[in-house]
Structure formats: C-alpha cells, structure tokens
Amino acid sequence: MSSQPGSHEDMSEEKFPERAHKHEGTVAVAESPFADPGLPPHEPRRQDIDERAAKRSERTVALLFTVSMLATIGFIASYVIFPIDKIVYIFPFGHVSALNFALGLTLGLALFCIGAGAVHWARTLMSDEEMPSERHPIEAEPEVKAQVLADFKQGAKESQLGRRKLIRNTMFGALAMVPLSGLVLLRDLGPLPENKLRHTAWRNGLQLINMNTNQPLRPEDIQVGSLTFAQPQGFSEGDPNYQSELAKAALMLVRLHPQDIKDKRELDWSHDGIVAFSKICTHVGCPISLYEQQTHHVLCPCHQSTFDLSDGGRVIFGPAGHALPQLQIGVNAQGNLEALGDFTEPVGPSFWERG
Amino acid sequence: MSTASHATNDATARRGKAPAGERVADWADGRLGIYSLAKANMRKIFPDHWSFMLGEVALYSFMIIILTGVYLTLFFHPSMQDVTYSGPYVPLQGIRMSEAYASTMNISFEVRGGLLIRQIHHWAAIVFIAAMLVHMMRVFFTGAFRKPREINWLFGFLLLVLGMFTGFTGYSLPDDLLSGTGVRFMEGAILSMPIVGTYLSMFLFGGEFPGHDFVARFYTIHILLLPGIMAGLLVAHLILVFYHKHTQFPGAGRTEKNVVGMPLLPVYMAKAGGFFFLVFGVIAAMAALASINPIWEYGPYRPDQVSTGAQPDWYMGFSEGLIRAMPGWEINFLGHTLQLGVFLPLMIFPLVLAAIAVYPFIESWVTGDTREHHILDRPRNHPVRTGVGTAWIAWYMVLLLGGGNDIVATHFHLSINAVTWFVRIGFFVLPLLTFIATKRICLGLQRRDKDKVLHGRETGVIKRLPHGEFIEVHEPLSQEKLYTLTQHEQPKPIEVGPEVDENGVQRKIGTMTKVRAKLSQGFYGEGSQIPKPTAEEHVEITSGHGHH
Numbered sequence A: 001m002s003s004q005p006g007s008h009e010d011m012s013e014e015k016f017p018e019r020a021h022k023h024e025g026t027v028a029v030a031e032s033p034f035a036d037p038g039l040p041p042h043e044p045r046r047q048d049i050d051e052r053a054a055k056r057s058e059r060t061v062a063l064l065f066t067v068s069m070l071a072t073i074g075f076i077a078s079y080v081i082f083p084i085d086k087i088v089y090i091f092p093f094g095h096v097s098a099l100n101f102a103l104g105l106t107l108g109l110a111l112f113c114i115g116a117g118a119v120h121w122a123r124t125l126m127s128d129e130e131m132p133s134e135r136h137p138i139e140a141e142p143e144v145k146a147q148v149l150a151d152f153k154q155g156a157k158e159s160q161l162g163r164r165k166l167i168r169n170t171m172f173g174a175l176a177m178v179p180l181s182g183l184v185l186l187r188d189l190g191p192l193p194e195n196k197l198r199h200t201a202w203r204n205g206l207q208l209i210n211m212n213t214n215q216p217l218r219p220e221d222i223q224v225g226s227l228t229f230a231q232p233q234g235f236s237e238g239d240p241n242y243q244s245e246l247a248k249a250a251l252m253l254v255r256l257h258p259q260d261i262k263d264k265r266e267l268d269w270s271h272d273g274i275v276a277f278s279k280i281c282t283h284v285g286c287p288i289s290l291y292e293q294q295t296h297h298v299l300c301p302c303h304q305s306t307f308d309l310s311d312g313g314r315v316i317f318g319p320a321g322h323a324l325p326q327l328q329i330g331v332n333a334q335g336n337l338e339a340l341g342d343f344t345e346p347v348g349p350s351f352w353e354r355g
Numbered sequence B: 001m002s003t004a005s006h007a008t009n010d011a012t013a014r015r016g017k018a019p020a021g022e023r024v025a026d027w028a029d030g031r032l033g034i035y036s037l038a039k040a041n042m043r044k045i046f047p048d049h050w051s052f053m054l055g056e057v058a059l060y061s062f063m064i065i066i067l068t069g070v071y072l073t074l075f076f077h078p079s080m081q082d083v084t085y086s087g088p089y090v091p092l093q094g095i096r097m098s099e100a101y102a103s104t105m106n107i108s109f110e111v112r113g114g115l116l117i118r119q120i121h122h123w124a125a126i127v128f129i130a131a132m133l134v135h136m137m138r139v140f141f142t143g144a145f146r147k148p149r150e151i152n153w154l155f156g157f158l159l160l161v162l163g164m165f166t167g168f169t170g171y172s173l174p175d176d177l178l179s180g181t182g183v184r185f186m187e188g189a190i191l192s193m194p195i196v197g198t199y200l201s202m203f204l205f206g207g208e209f210p211g212h213d214f215v216a217r218f219y220t221i222h223i224l225l226l227p228g229i230m231a232g233l234l235v236a237h238l239i240l241v242f243y244h245k246h247t248q249f250p251g252a253g254r255t256e257k258n259v260v261g262m263p264l265l266p267v268y269m270a271k272a273g274g275f276f277f278l279v280f281g282v283i284a285a286m287a288a289l290a291s292i293n294p295i296w297e298y299g300p301y302r303p304d305q306v307s308t309g310a311q312p313d314w315y316m317g318f319s320e321g322l323i324r325a326m327p328g329w330e331i332n333f334l335g336h337t338l339q340l341g342v343f344l345p346l347m348i349f350p351l352v353l354a355a356i357a358v359y360p361f362i363e364s365w366v367t368g369d370t371r372e373h374h375i376l377d378r379p380r381n382h383p384v385r386t387g388v389g390t391a392w393i394a395w396y397m398v399l400l401l402g403g404g405n406d407i408v409a410t411h412f413h414l415s416i417n418a419v420t421w422f423v424r425i426g427f428f429v430l431p432l433l434t435f436i437a438t439k440r441i442c443l444g445l446q447r448r449d450k451d452k453v454l455h456g457r458e459t460g461v462i463k464r465l466p467h468g469e470f471i472e473v474h475e476p477l478s479q480e481k482l483y484t485l486t487q488h489e490q491p492k493p494i495e496v497g498p499e500v501d502e503n504g505v506q507r508k509i510g511t512m513t514k515v516r517a518k519l520s521q522g523f524y525g526e527g528s529q530i531p532k533p534t535a536e537e538h539v540e541i542t543s544g545h546g547h548h
C-alpha cells in the first residue's frame, strides 16, 4: 500500500519500463547540441518601445469600445423602429425579417467589438513577457499520506463499524433499500404495455375515411398510380387520443391490377385490386410517403426502407425488419370501402413481445 | 475589543482610510478568505497556443446557451394541449397543434427579438458540441489526457455525451414535424430493447406514442436536469484545469516542472474575457444571417406525416448513420422478437463513444507509465496514438456520411444502395486504412525531423562547389529548434522476458502480460518510431565533412 518509494518525487524515471535513451542528459549537458537552452529572452514589441505606436493601439481599442456602444444604441433603435412582420430583401441572404437581421447584427457587432477591443488591448499593450511558474507534484508527501491513513484508521476504529457487524450489515441493507421507494414512485409515469401495441382503432365494418376530404372512400376514388391515405371512421382531430391512435391506424391505399398482385393472401384481402397497408414503417415508425408507380414500391423517407406493395408489403431494401402489415378491406352496402377487421399483427416498429 | 482588531485599527489610523475597493476586499476576505485564494490564482500562469482556445469556445457557447435558454423559458409553454393556431403566420392559421408548437411560433413571429434568441440558442448548441468534439481531439492528439488528467478527460467526455442529449431534448421541445420524427425514431429504438422496451416506452411517453406528456418531461430534462449536471461537471472540469495547471507544448525553457506563459491578471483576463464576447458576437451574427430550424416550414407534428430529407442536428448524425447502414435483421423465437436492425445500432452507439473515452486508460496500461506528464506530445511522435485518433474520426465520419446517405446520393447522383454499401464496408475498412496511412505519415514526419536536426534546414540556395558539383545550402537549426525536435522520449517496448528463469525453470507468463507486451511492441516497436538522432551523430556530422 505505502510501498511507493519516491513516487511523489518529481516524476522519477524509475517506474518506467526500460527507457531507450536515458535522455541526452548523459552526454555532458554543456556539450550536448540538444540541450535545453532555456527560455529565450523577451523581445519587445513596437508598443513597448515606441509610445506613438502604443498610443495608436490605445486609440484602436477605444474606437472598438465606442463602436460597441453605438451598436447597442442601434440595437435598441432597431427594436423600436422595425415592425416585427417587416420582410426585406437583402442580397445574398434573400427575404429576411428586418427586425431579426438588424437586432442580430447590432448585437453581434456590440459584442464582437468588446471582444476585439479587449484582445487587442491584451496583445499590444499588456506585458507579453512569458514567465515560468513552478509545478508541484500532486501526490502527497509520505508523511501526509501516513497521517491521513492513520487518521482514517483511528476514525474507523472509533466508529466500531468493523467490529459491530450487525450494525454494518443492517446499515448497508437499509441504505440499499431506501432508494427503492424512489423507484416505486416512478411506476405511475405510464400504464403497462399490456397489449396496447397489438391493436389499432380499426374494426370490422369501420369505413375508410379519406384524409384529404374527410369523406368515406369509394373504390372509384382510388386512382392507379397514387397513394391515398385513410383513417378509420369516427376519428376526429379533437379527440384527446387522436395523435396516439393515428400513430397506429394511419393507412395507405393503392390500386393495382389484380394480376400484378404476387401474394395470394394480399389478393384475398384486397378489393378489386385495391390494397390497404399500414402507413407506419416497420423499422422505427416513420410514416411512409413515397410511391413508385411502375414497381409498386413504397419508400420510407426516414431511412429508405423500401416495401413492395404488390408482394405482401415485403421489404426490398433498407433497414426495416419485416413486411408492412396489410388491412383486409371490402365494400359495404353503400358502396364505401370498409375494414373487415383490425390488422392481424402489430403495426409499426418491432418490440420484444411482438412474436 | 480584541487586541487584534485594535492593531488593525491602529494601522488604518496611521495610514489614513484605505481605498473603498480595498475595504470591500477586506470585508470579503474576513468572511471568504479571498486574499489566499487570489494569491494562488490571480497571477496564475497560462501558456499560449491557439488550440487552447477550443475548450474556451465550448465554455462560452455553454454560457450563451444558458443565457438565451432562460429567456426562452419566459415565453415557451411546455404543453401538448391541443390548440388551433390563430397567429400572424398565414399558412398555419386554423391548423391544430400543440401549445408547445404554438408558443414556439409565438416566440418566432410575435415576440420581438424572440426569433433571434431562438436562433442564437440553436446555433450556440451546434457550436457548443462541435467545439467540445474538436477540443477533445486536441487533448487526444497531444496526449494531454495522460496522468494526472485522466479524470478530467472523463469529465470532458461526459460533457460531450450529455451535451448531445441536452441538444436532442431541446430540439424536440417545439414539437414540430421534423423533431417529432426524431422522437418517433427514439421510441422505435426504445421498443427494440429486449424485455424492457415496451415498458420503458410506455413510462417515457406516459402511454402510447406520442401521448401528451413527453414535451413537459423533456422540458424538465432539458432545462434543469441535464444542464444542472453539466454545470457541475463543467465547474469540476475547470477547477481541475486550474489545479493541474495547463499543459504546454515542448520548447526551450519548458519542462515537466514548470509552466511558461502569461499571468491570468491581466493578460488572460482580457484575452479570455474578450474571447467570450467574440464568440457571442459571432454567434449572434450567425443568428442574424442564417436561419436555423424554421419550424413554420415543417408544420406541427403529426404521426402520419413526414418531411422528406428528415435530418437530426449534426451531432446525432452518426447514430443516424448506424441505423441507416444496418441491415434489417430481425429474429423471431419463442414468441419474442429481437429487432437487431435497430437494437445493434443502439448498442454500438455508446460503444463508438466509449472507444475514445477509455483510450487513455488503455494507453497507460500498455505503456506502464505512471509518471505525470505536462509537456504535450507532438502528434507525429506518437504514431500509434495519432493513428487510433484519426481512425476514430474516420469511423465517426463514415457514420455521419451514412446519416445523410439520401442527401449524399442525390447530391452526387449516386444510388442510395451504393452509398449504403460504401458505409457498411467503410465502417470496418476505413478506420483501418486511416490508421495505417496516419502511422506512415507520422513516421515520415519523424524522419524529416531527424533529417532537419542532422543536416539543417533546406534554404533553397544552390551552391556550386569548386569541383563543379551543385549542392543545396543547409542552414543549421537554432539551439531552441534542436531541443524542440529532440526533447521527446522514445520508450522501448515492454519485454515479456525469457520463458525460463535463470535456474532453467519454466516461468508462467499470463495471457494479459503477453497481450500487453504485444501491444507495447505495437506502440513502441521498431515499426512505430524512427530512432531520433543522438548527440554523437549530430556532432559527427556537423564537425566532420559538413553537408551530405
């Protein structure tokens, strides 16, 4: 423990494994061409010897500080003068808010000039003579260390912690347990997952509502070559859980030629070539938004996962791990598209219990 | 009255009244002991080098962030209450949004100077993290992390990581379409965690994503929890810098036992204080000239919408790269799903960071060096360390590139597929290549230094010798230069020692000892350093036949 002789002593070489050259110091110091010549003498600046140059520096610094004051006045004036909604064209920045532009530049100038003034002052007028200051090793002297260890032993002994095991063990137990209360208190941060992630708002008989028009979708509304987005009937933007429900239920539809559909189940779940897939990417949940008509591929803009809508939503490319879930659809008596149930598997990103 | 105060009174009476400043200082000293504190620190010596300012940039941008952040809290409403926009920005009028988004719109369009402060806050955050990263590189490449500064290296590293998360939580507060996409990404990443994923997600969001709670929760984390921890770490970081005294570059008169520079008062007070204003001024001008995070263009968050080219702030880019490059591996077994495509990147993310954090400890173990070091290394004199550093940067950069694979692809007319494969292969290969290249460059530079020491500096002057030969005149280096180029030590690698001891008995050599010797060989073996010129070589050449 205390067997580190001389370790506190100025970075001794002893402990280092074999050193290549025991430093050039072995060649008589005075003769060594590589010896440390010591600090070079200080070279005075213009300002140190020429009072006129020093005066010039003084004026420069004062000028910078004055410009700063003027800029602050400019800042306050801009705040008062420019209406907040005034947009101006300034080359090359384009159309910008006049207020933001003026406030930012005046503030920037006011600050910058203080800084430039102070730095110029330091560089040209304050002494630039370099001087050495000693370093002291950090490790304590052995006596200090011995004293501390002795004090600690004494304190530990007086506490009787080592002797009275019962106290020690129960104390550790109590200290280990008391944070549990804090942990328990976090329980109400949120509900348990249960099977919340397995279900969406879709149910048998719910009509598909067009996201753009807010009207029930009819098969003829769905054109070849474009994505149509839908949500379940009964959704309203004002609902308290609208966002969370939409995050699972968002749906996209495309019309394919039935003979182009390669997947048997996909064909079964389609209506007249119209297929409905979850819009939520199975990677980490971005909404999918890009559709390529010729290949029937959809692309997630977040990390470029690509899914083949003519082949059961299979992953073609990218980091997504499984196919997009499909929703089985049909038409109701009014001729509107409707869901024939919920998704049969969880939508969106995978999770441990997904299975 | 005590005799002591009597004596003081006498002294004051004799001198007349002390100046007001001194009396205030006396008052404070009697309570805080400021004179002893000032004695140690007021004229503390700091060495000068441009690279020592990088840490200052980080410190000052942190201060700017706090200042502007407090201002933002006066106007920002951390609430996900549903409201309908009725402010002056026409395209969004009548649109439903969260109060957080609406109040950020209010800050941007109705509070005078609000947009400026928002943009300063955001620009400062970007500068802050960039400055920390570059500062860390400076410390790394010069070996400033060596004893006694390893703990401060860890403090700095923690600041970098916490800064990234503070930035991420702040970025999410306005609840706009772009940041919401980032939060969704985070939810997906949490869900990928085995066993606890769904629970953590429910607890974090107060139910299903996005719920009504995360803005308020992120707000507390963003303005109180993380900045509080960071402020503590920062103070500790600075106290240690003062306590250890600053490192210095090698040069004449600079030793392990001194520090050469100029005093805090007045030079560094003026330079550092002034530098704060310079940084603040530049960031304010950036906020005036360059728009950042124009949330009105993205619109409020909706889980069924996304903007193309969605990108996080740059400092999160490398995690984005990890997730984009990863193949979509997903394992199903016994009714459970392990989404490796997301979970592995989530685990590699801290590993990339930890790789750089633990390096000082690995190096000190390999070298067995337990001495203090205050003279910085010239990066070339440590080819392996320098190679590891650049390899790490290459690693980081590949991932950053991967995070923008769509932008890279469209910009350079490449296929996304090609870029992604480049990142996948580059992730493994580029760091290696970078390491090898860097090491060779360092060795080349060492050779050049040796040449310069032995043969002097090339002057570009050509001389014709009497017998007709042309030579270039070499000018000998100054003593200072010679010292600077030769002062570094060149350790020998650790040897395992013979397999049998002097009595012919088989010695047991542990695996760790062998690994350590191997690594040490790699660090300091023949292929890793050019033996520096010896004084004898120099004497021989300079006194003998002159130029070669």
Ligand code: HEM
Residues within 6 Å of the ligand: B062, B065, B066, B068, B069, B070, B072, B073, B076, B104, B107, B118, B121, B122, B125, B128, B163, B166, B167, B169, B170, B171, B172, B173, B174, B222, B223, B224, B227, B230, B292, B293
């Ligand atoms: C190291 C620390 C910090 C970083 C990196 C950081 C970064 C950010 C970023 C990137 C934003 C998004 C700004 C935007 O809308 O474009 C933000 C928002 C915000 N920050 Fe910070 N911040 C930090 C500390 C603080 C502190 C200490 C406070 C308050 C005391 C604060 C208050 C706020 C507020 C109120 C917002 C939301 C208002 C808005 O977005 O306009 N931040 N922060």
Ligand code: FES
Residues within 6 Å of the ligand: A281, A282, A283, A284, A285, A286, A300, A301, A302, A303, A304, A305, A318, A319, A320
């Ligand atoms: S979320 Fe769709 S690819 Fe990542």
